[in-house]
Amino acid sequence: MSEITIVEIAKKCGVAVSTVSRALNNHADINPETKKRIMEVIKETGYVPNNSARNLKRTDAKCIAVLIKGITNPFFSPMIEVIEQEMEKKKYALVLRHVEAYEDEIDVALQLEKEKRLRGIIFLGGGYRHSSEKLKALNVPLIFSTIGSPVSSKISKAEYSTIAVDDKLESSKMVEYLISLGHKKIAIMTEGSEKMSVGQLRLQGYEDALAAHNIEADEDLIRYVDKDMDHYSLENGYKTAKALLESGVKFTALYCVSDMLAFGACRAIIDAGYKIPEDISVAGFDGLNMSNYYSPRITTIKQPLDEISRETVKILFDIIDGESGHQHIYFPGELVEAESTAPKKKKKSAKNS
Amino acid sequence: MSEITIVEIAKKCGVAVSTVSRALNNHADINPETKKRIMEVIKETGYVPNNSARNLKRTDAKCIAVLIKGITNPFFSPMIEVIEQEMEKKKYALVLRHVEAYEDEIDVALQLEKEKRLRGIIFLGGGYRHSSEKLKALNVPLIFSTIGSPVSSKISKAEYSTIAVDDKLESSKMVEYLISLGHKKIAIMTEGSEKMSVGQLRLQGYEDALAAHNIEADEDLIRYVDKDMDHYSLENGYKTAKALLESGVKFTALYCVSDMLAFGACRAIIDAGYKIPEDISVAGFDGLNMSNYYSPRITTIKQPLDEISRETVKILFDIIDGESGHQHIYFPGELVEAESTAPKKKKKSAKNS
DNA sequence: CTGTTAGCGCGTTCAC
DNA sequence: GTGAACGCGCTAACAG
Numbered sequence: 001m002s003e004i005t006i007v008e009i010a011k012k013c014g015v016a017v018s019t020v021s022r023a024l025n026n027h028a029d030i031n032p033e034t035k036k037r038i039m040e041v042i043k044e045t046g047y048v049p050n051n052s053a054r055n056l057k058r059t060d061a062k063c064i065a066v067l068i069k070g071i072t073n074p075f076f077s078p079m080i081e082v083i084e085q086e087m088e089k090k091k092y093a094l095v096l097r098h099v100e101a102y103e104d105e106i107d108v109a110l111q112l113e114k115e116k117r118l119r120g121i122i123f124l125g126g127g128y129r130h131s132s133e134k135l136k137a138l139n140v141p142l143i144f145s146t147i148g149s150p151v152s153s154k155i156s157k158a159e160y161s162t163i164a165v166d167d168k169l170e171s172s173k174m175v176e177y178l179i180s181l182g183h184k185k186i187a188i189m190t191e192g193s194e195k196m197s198v199g200q201l202r203l204q205g206y207e208d209a210l211a212a213h214n215i216e217a218d219e220d221l222i223r224y225v226d227k228d229m230d231h232y233s234l235e236n237g238y239k240t241a242k243a244l245l246e247s248g249v250k251f252t253a254l255y256c257v258s259d260m261l262a263f264g265a266c267r268a269i270i271d272a273g274y275k276i277p278e279d280i281s282v283a284g285f286d287g288l289n290m291s292n293y294y295s296p297r298i299t300t301i302k303q304p305l306d307e308i309s310r311e312t313v314k315i316l317f318d319i320i321d322g323e324s325g326h327q328h329i330y331f332p333g334e335l336v337e338a339e340s341t342a343p344k345k346k347k348k349s350a351k352n353s
Numbered sequence: 354m355s356e357i358t359i360v361e362i363a364k365k366c367g368v369a370v371s372t373v374s375r376a377l378n379n380h381a382d383i384n385p386e387t388k389k390r391i392m393e394v395i396k397e398t399g400y401v402p403n404n405s406a407r408n409l410k411r412t413d414a415k416c417i418a419v420l421i422k423g424i425t426n427p428f429f430s431p432m433i434e435v436i437e438q439e440m441e442k443k444k445y446a447l448v449l450r451h452v453e454a455y456e457d458e459i460d461v462a463l464q465l466e467k468e469k470r471l472r473g474i475i476f477l478g479g480g481y482r483h484s485s486e487k488l489k490a491l492n493v494p495l496i497f498s499t500i501g502s503p504v505s506s507k508i509s510k511a512e513y514s515t516i517a518v519d520d521k522l523e524s525s526k527m528v529e530y531l532i533s534l535g536h537k538k539i540a541i542m543t544e545g546s547e548k549m550s551v552g553q554l555r556l557q558g559y560e561d562a563l564a565a566h567n568i569e570a571d572e573d574l575i576r577y578v579d580k581d582m583d584h585y586s587l588e589n590g591y592k593t594a595k596a597l598l599e600s601g602v603k604f605t606a607l608y609c610v611s612d613m614l615a616f617g618a619c620r621a622i623i624d625a626g627y628k629i630p631e632d633i634s635v636a637g638f639d640g641l642n643m644s645n646y647y648s649p650r651i652t653t654i655k656q657p658l659d660e661i662s663r664e665t666v667k668i669l670f671d672i673i674d675g676e677s678g679h680q681h682i683y684f685p686g687e688l689v690e691a692e693s694t695a696p697k698k699k700k701k702s703a704k705n706s
Numbered sequence: 707c708t709g710t711t712a713g714c715g716c717g718t719t720c721a722c
Numbered sequence: 723g724t725g726a727a728c729g730c731g732c733t734a735a736c737a738g
Contacts, residue, residue, distance in 0.1 A: 005715055015724075017715090017717090018718075019725075021717055024716095025717080031723060046463075046490040048467045049467065050714090050715050050716070052407075052408040052467075053717085053730085054717075055716095055730095056403070056405045056716070057729085072427070072430040080424060096424075098451075110399070114402065114403040114404055114405070115405055137399035234643060234645075234646045264646055267648060270648055289587055289588075290587060293591065293616050293617055294620075294647065294648070295619065359731065359733095370732080370733090371710080371711095371733080372708060375707095375733095377732095377733095378733080382707060387707085387708085403730085405731080407731080408714090409714045409730095409733090410713085410733045410734075
């Protein structure tokens with residue numbers, strides 16, 4: 001179990017540790033032959049430098065951390081791919097870290113910053129509000145991606161960047177669309193967390209759209225997912241839709257603030273014997289890949305993840321290179337009209353099949 | 354940018370560094386009041402201990418690494434949750450690391466082992482064959498989960514554990530089921546990588562089942578997904594199914610070796626104007642959550658992920674505690690009959706609708 | 707209960 | 723081109 005160290009490699013090669021270190025780090029001042037011999041011994045012994053010790057000394061590590069809130073969310077997968085590509089181009093190393101639901105992403109970031117020499121941190125998902133002290137303690141550029149401002153009310157917007165779609169606006173766009181199809185009794189399924197959240201913002205968009213068309217918001221049509229379960233899961237979508245259907249409240253369209261919820265809801269609606277979109281129109285949000293493969297294909301707001309990802313990286317490097325300050329950018333979402341929504345049928349609500 | 358260290362905290366509190374260290378590590382021998390004062394200063398300053406330095410010293414870190422191959426695969430999500438719970442019970446820390454497709458999971462493990470004081474490593478997914486030297490260099494218990502043996506032919510099975518379903522056997526079970534429904538022209542969509550892989554094992558199961566029923570394997574019915582794309586993606590399933598449909602080859606059932614492929618295939622079949630299961634039966638493998646929410650629900654082989662996960666952790670700790678040696682366990686999969694498969698219609702193939 | 711001190715493994719000055 | 727020595731931030735003895 002005794003780990004092999006650089007000292008032993010040095011002994012085996014009959015050189016000093018510093019020479020081994022130079023060989024390891026592609027240093028210039030070293031005899032190619034010496035280097036070759038050292039590298040051979042390293043290969044033989046299977047020696048791997050201790051990264052902890054390295055990080056303790058190193059100052060020039062080009063490293064960026066990406067913290068993702070929620071491992072089960074397929075939403076981020078395509079973003080990660082793009083970010084990885086971009087980082088590769090820039091020759092920066094990437095540390096991917098999943099942040100569990102119970103963890104605070106800022107705490108994780110603080111820890112990571114000590115562990116590695118981070119040049120910047122990208123947050124994917126997560127909360128809107130963070131302690132300003134902690135945020136300030138993070139001495140590297142912070143980019144919040146897919147999270148619109150404000151991240152903290154107590155901290156200047158010049159201290160971090162945000163790149164996202166305007167959840168409230170896009171949400172109202174979707175509801176406007178449903179209204180344009182003739183729907184008036186539009187149910188919404190969202191997240192009921194007390195704090196400011198994507199779910200809350202999208203709910204506001206829903207309310208705005210209804211208000212703009214003088215449609216009275218009906219409390220019974222606003223449904224919150226079970227907060228004791230994964231908020232944006234299939235199960236939660238199913239369960240919440242089932243409860244809605246069984247409550248007997250009439251509605252002709254159901255807007256789910258996430259595609260995952262929409263999938264679950266669709267299944268519940270189908271199981272209840274209704275047809276989508278003939279009896280009930282269903283709309284989602286996010287533009288997950290699956291929304292285009294589900295049956296029916298889900299009408300959704302597609303977030304331009306490629307652009308968001310690329311811009312996220314670009315802004316980060318602009319800041320690192322001192323070419324710009326922090327920015328707050330909104331990208332437009334794309335309303336994808338698919339099979340799950342249709343004009344409201346005349347004289348027939350969902351409940352009297 | 355100058356990082357705050359334990360020394361400065363000590364100075365600020367007027368105590369020695371060791372006292373701060375003790376406060377930090379919940380050591381017993383410390384005055385509660387002193388500790389409280391120290392913790393306050395720590396909170397004020399936003400100090401976070403440097404983990405690299407910690408790991409350099411610490412010898413008793415109870416830490417387990419979980420390496421996951423393929424971030425986009427939702428298959429592992431539920432496993433991670435269970436493993437996290439179990440680790441919490443055991444009071445062990447968990448390091449989650451995603452291994453990219455181009456990375457070698459063993460190399461990543463080697464690096465991680467140096468960085469942290471690992472007590473064990475769990476591999477989720479990944480290849481079947483690994484260099485025995487590297488495997489040996491890993492001086493901690495290795496558990497390969499959802500990967501059946503052998504991991505290496507050159508290394509003794511007593512050097513690592515495997516917990517998985519018997520892919521070949523379970524696969525043949527599914528094909529047997531399709532045959533029992535009267536299907537004879539059963540297409541398969543699998544992964545065509547040269548090396549030993551889950552896809553290959555499941556293909557063997559398919560061939561075994563056909564052979565057992567004297568059904569001649571038809572080369573045209575064996576379809577490989579595009580290896581330049583993510584193997585088990587919706588797109589790949591769609592694309593491969595589309596090509597199969599357009600080739601004009603007749604078949605009444607399509608068996609996809611992964612649910613993700615099945616979802617994509619279903620969409621392609623529906624788009625081509627066929628009905629599932631009336632015209633074509635579709636079967637998957639894995640038992641993803643989504644298979645129960647897709648429309649139609651997908652007939653699949655459900656892997657007992659909860660049990661596999663729990664057993665994975667159990668075996669690891671049995672080995673750590675010296676209570677047992679390495680083991681190789683197969684769990685049975687569960688054939689879930691759902692809406693996507695039906696008995697073959699008489700006198701009517703999929704092609705003459 | 708608390709302070710002093712010796713390394714953990716490595717990278718990096720400096721001399722040589 | 724190479725080696726010796728120092729210190730990164732921290733924990734764990736060992737004294738006090």
